[in-house]
Amino acid sequence: MTGQIVQFGIDALSLGSLYALMALGLVIVYGILKLVNFAYGELVMVTGYTLFLLNGSPLPWLVMALVAVIIAILTGISTELVAFKPVREKSVTAVLITSFAFSTLLQNFVLLFISPRARQVPLPDIFTQTVELAGVIVPLRNLLTIACAFIMLGLFSWALKKTVLGIALRAAASQFRMARMLGVPANLIITTAFAISGLFAGVVGILWLGRIGSVVPGIGLEPLLVAFIATVIGGMRSLQGAVVGGFLLAFVDVSLNYLLPQHLLQFRDAFTFSFVILFLLMKPDGLIPGPASGERT
Amino acid sequence: MLNRQSVLTFFLLIVPILLLPGAVGIMDQRFMQRIATVLCINLILVLGLQVFMGNSGILSFAHIGFMGIGAYTSAVLAMPVRMKSMALPDLYSCLATIELSPILAILIGALVAGLVAALVSYPLMRLSDAAAVITSFALLVVIHTIMVHWSALTNGPRTLFGLKSATNLYLAAGSAVVMVALALFFKESRAGVLLRAVRDDEIAAVGMGAHLSRLRWYGFILSALMAGFAGGLWAHFITSFSPNAFYLKETFVILGMLIIGGSLTVSGAVFGTFAVTIAYELLRFTESSINIAQLFPKPVVGLTEVVLACAMIATLILKPGGIMGAREIGHWNIFRKFFPDKNV
Amino acid sequence: MLKVENLSVSYGAIAAVKKVDIEVREGELVTLLGANGAGKTTTLLAIAGVLRNSGKILFRDREISHWSPEKVAHAGIAMVPETRDVFADLTVLENLRLGAFTRRKDTQGCEKDLAGMFELFPILEERRTQPAGTLSGGEQQQLVIARALMSRPQLLLLDEPSMGLAPAIVDKIFDYIARLKQTGLTILLVEQNARKALTCADRAYVLALGEVAASGSAREISESSDLAALYLGG
Numbered sequence: 001m002t003g004q005i006v007q008f009g010i011d012a013l014s015l016g017s018l019y020a021l022m023a024l025g026l027v028i029v030y031g032i033l034k035l036v037n038f039a040y041g042e043l044v045m046v047t048g049y050t051l052f053l054l055n056g057s058p059l060p061w062l063v064m065a066l067v068a069v070i071i072a073i074l075t076g077i078s079t080e081l082v083a084f085k086p087v088r089e090k091s092v093t094a095v096l097i098t099s100f101a102f103s104t105l106l107q108n109f110v111l112l113f114i115s116p117r118a119r120q121v122p123l124p125d126i127f128t129q130t131v132e133l134a135g136v137i138v139p140l141r142n143l144l145t146i147a148c149a150f151i152m153l154g155l156f157s158w159a160l161k162k163t164v165l166g167i168a169l170r171a172a173a174s175q176f177r178m179a180r181m182l183g184v185p186a187n188l189i190i191t192t193a194f195a196i197s198g199l200f201a202g203v204v205g206i207l208w209l210g211r212i213g214s215v216v217p218g219i220g221l222e223p224l225l226v227a228f229i230a231t232v233i234g235g236m237r238s239l240q241g242a243v244v245g246g247f248l249l250a251f252v253d254v255s256l257n258y259l260l261p262q263h264l265l266q267f268r269d270a271f272t273f274s275f276v277i278l279f280l281l282m283k284p285d286g287l288i289p290g291p292a293s294g295e296r297t
Numbered sequence: 298m299l300n301r302q303s304v305l306t307f308f309l310l311i312v313p314i315l316l317l318p319g320a321v322g323i324m325d326q327r328f329m330q331r332i333a334t335v336l337c338i339n340l341i342l343v344l345g346l347q348v349f350m351g352n353s354g355i356l357s358f359a360h361i362g363f364m365g366i367g368a369y370t371s372a373v374l375a376m377p378v379r380m381k382s383m384a385l386p387d388l389y390s391c392l393a394t395i396e397l398s399p400i401l402a403i404l405i406g407a408l409v410a411g412l413v414a415a416l417v418s419y420p421l422m423r424l425s426d427a428a429a430v431i432t433s434f435a436l437l438v439v440i441h442t443i444m445v446h447w448s449a450l451t452n453g454p455r456t457l458f459g460l461k462s463a464t465n466l467y468l469a470a471g472s473a474v475v476m477v478a479l480a481l482f483f484k485e486s487r488a489g490v491l492l493r494a495v496r497d498d499e500i501a502a503v504g505m506g507a508h509l510s511r512l513r514w515y516g517f518i519l520s521a522l523m524a525g526f527a528g529g530l531w532a533h534f535i536t537s538f539s540p541n542a543f544y545l546k547e548t549f550v551i552l553g554m555l556i557i558g559g560s561l562t563v564s565g566a567v568f569g570t571f572a573v574t575i576a577y578e579l580l581r582f583t584e585s586s587i588n589i590a591q592l593f594p595k596p597v598v599g600l601t602e603v604v605l606a607c608a609m610i611a612t613l614i615l616k617p618g619g620i621m622g623a624r625e626i627g628h629w630n631i632f633r634k635f636f637p638d639k640n641v
Numbered sequence: 642m643l644k645v646e647n648l649s650v651s652y653g654a655i656a657a658v659k660k661v662d663i664e665v666r667e668g669e670l671v672t673l674l675g676a677n678g679a680g681k682t683t684t685l686l687a688i689a690g691v692l693r694n695s696g697k698i699l700f701r702d703r704e705i706s707h708w709s710p711e712k713v714a715h716a717g718i719a720m721v722p723e724t725r726d727v728f729a730d731l732t733v734l735e736n737l738r739l740g741a742f743t744r745r746k747d748t749q750g751c752e753k754d755l756a757g758m759f760e761l762f763p764i765l766e767e768r769r770t771q772p773a774g775t776l777s778g779g780e781q782q783q784l785v786i787a788r789a790l791m792s793r794p795q796l797l798l799l800d801e802p803s804m805g806l807a808p809a810i811v812d813k814i815f816d817y818i819a820r821l822k823q824t825g826l827t828i829l830l831v832e833q834n835a836r837k838a839l840t841c842a843d844r845a846y847v848l849a850l851g852e853v854a855a856s857g858s859a860r861e862i863s864e865s866s867d868l869a870a871l872y873l874g875g
Contacts, residue, residue: 034427036427086613086614097356101553105607112598112599168739177710182742183714184739266446267442276435
């Protein structure tokens with residue numbers, strides 16, 4: 001019995017860690033620009049393919065992972081330059097479409113230059129090893145995910161509270177114009193938000209690949225959907241909400257995995273997404289509404 | 298109702314559609330036939346998207362989902378009974394013995410798509426901005442998941458086969474002409490005019506409250522009806538398909554056509570469909586020529602999508618209203634000269 | 642120090658400010674008076690770089706008409722908007738630190754100024770760890786003024802600092818404004834409460850329907866009875 005509880009706890013916590021990081025990466029941009037980045041999932045894809053391309057290079061794995069995350073950050077920033085900046089002032093719809101087009105663009109670049117088929121990524125042994133904890137066999141990568149998430153969440157909330165840039169980011173999320181009138185440059189804030197978004201997606205990408213071992217062009221869809229659901233549940237504009245939403249979603253997912261019979265389990269996505277629609281209708285601001293917000297930029 | 302310019306627009310817009318069978322007849326090639334038929338079907342989809350998006354200003358991702366509903370409904374209703382036992386062995390007995398004529402099945406498919414849209418979408422219509430888009434995206438995922446897993450009706454993620462071919466170029470082109478009229482009619486109807494009036498004015502939109510939801514709802518239902526109809530036509534043209542045909546890739550193509558042509562006008566929808574189809578086929582031809590000639594060590598895939606994506610982004614940056622802008626072709630000064638509006 | 646020449650601003654088809662000329666000299670407190678909708682706030686926002694405008698805005702002989710708000714702030718102009726715009730979920734302390742964004746490298750100076758602000762506005766020190774959204778209207782007004790001062794501005798733009806506050810608090814706010822003027826700070830003050838504003842101002846402009854209807858020394862304006870009747874609410 002204890003074993004089962006430990007197993008369930010670690011499953012839910014590690015999946016929740018992943019989901020929370022994904023959701024945070026999406027919300028950091030939404031919170032400031034009030035715009036949804038449909039190309040967010042492709043940051044995970046870019047991370048995977050960077051790892052794949054570095055396979056066989058003499059670099060130690062940690063360096064490869066670092067390079068992959070940096071590429072994700074750069075891709076995040078280029079999303080802003082290509083899909084957001086030129087149309088930001090025109091309309092919400094325009095930005096949604098450009099980011100959707102940018103996501104297709106990235107995916108098809110991969111089809112064009114690499115391959116439509118799945119590619120193995122290099123992974124160190126730590127992702128396949130297991131340890132025994134309270135009588136149950138636990139994959140080490142789950143513990144690694146939890147540790148990684150907690151370190152990142154800790155660092156992130158520290159930076160938001162204690163650094164001037166962090167305070168400026170939070171200020172811009174509630175009153176962008178006022179922040180600018182105090183001298184906070186709009187471009188700095190927006191670029192930083194996209195860079196952070198890329199950082200989260202990159203780390204999530206590494207951990208996600210650690211679970212599945214290979215990368216395909218469509219890999220970004222699932223993280224994007226997860227991030228959508230988690231942020232809708234938690235509150236589109238609140239960072240804490242994204243984290244809460246991520247863990248909650250993972251808890252529900254893992255519980256359904258344990259409880260639902262097989263033939264209903266395949267409809268899990270339909271259930272969760274119907275739930276998302278209902279949730280948005282009943283509680284448009286999510287569980288944690290976040291800062292009372294003014295205008296878009 | 299329809300003013301002089303709209304009537305003129307209608308006649309100008311159906312010219313290229315009517316020319317299609319003639320052009321294909323001259324070339325007399327089967328693959329041209331295919332391209333022209335798919336063009337007409339895509340045109341109906343793009344027009345359907347324009348009806349909702351162009352008038353309400355809200356991006357809907359669910360559109361292609363309704364195409365799928367129309368496709369599967371018409372397929373299940375029109376498939377020959379003896380094929381059903383093979384293609385859909387688990388089909389419910391009440392449906393297993395039905396075999397309707399394809400045209401009737403396509404019409405019922407459209408109605409079912411419209412009905413589903415009417416049932417699920419009403420509460421969604423009061424949402425705007427990001428919430429509206431995320432819910433429509435979620436709706437697409439829900440429809441897709443159901444199509445993939447409701448094996449009894451859809452053969453699951455596997456290809457559904459066994460349909461008789463029933464859609465030809467004449468049927469597709471004829472339907473497209475009717476849809477152009479329908480889209481123009483909605484645009485100039487009371488609902489269309491009101492929707493467009495508040496499209497870019499949030500305060501007015503809030504002021505209209507529940508009334509606005511209802512107007513958007515009408516647009517959404519009509520849009521889904523058209524998508525469902527196109528789905529049925531497509532199903533009876535292609536005769537075998539899987540749920541993946543109704544997902545993000547198709548959404549991207551249809552959206553690209555509308556955006557490049559211009560979502561504000563029916564003319565934009567028509568122009569975008571023609572322009573993108575021609576460009577698309579040329580690119581695909583290039584792609585396959587490259588692959589046949591084996592210029593590169595591995596096959597080239599995705600080039601067309603890369604170009605389309607770039608074109609979409611460029612359009613939105615350089616000419617946010619699309620190539621046709623905000624005015625229907627019948628309102629162009631050049632035509633005004635020839636057909637002066639006597640009421641003015 | 643600040644010269645506004647021929648400034649026009651429109652919202653769509655509606656012209657809110659038409660060809661306005663204003664000058665503020667070093668060390669002066671100039672007030673912009675007028676009824677609701679006269680174009681006072683619009684003028685201020687145009688100077689702060691928030692609204693697109695035509696005309697010329699010169700600050701220390703540099704043209705700043707088309708600068709972004711952040712660039713204007715870096716040039717030494719601090720804005721206190723009428724909506725106050727405290728960052729509601731940041732603490733009082735964080736709000737103040739962000740006020741010093743333009744000179745964040747000067748940590749020692751910032752700390753010193755912070756102490757100075759707490760001396761000037763003791764209530765803020767008491768509330769320093771509270772989220773700014775939990776403060777009362779009067780406290781928020783003190784906070785936004787303090788936040789603007791943290792950047793050590795050369796010119797302070799104050800928009801309706803008395804709006805929505807109880808009379809006793811209004812007196813206190815004007816006390817602070819008078820004290821700031823004594824320190825030599827140049828201030829452009831927008832007010833509907835004309836009598837209060839004229840008691841501490843050097844010069845005044847009266848705006849009506851987007852145009853300058855009258856200007857002169859504070860005494861001239863306050864003594865001209867028909868002006869008072871016409872524009873300043875009796």
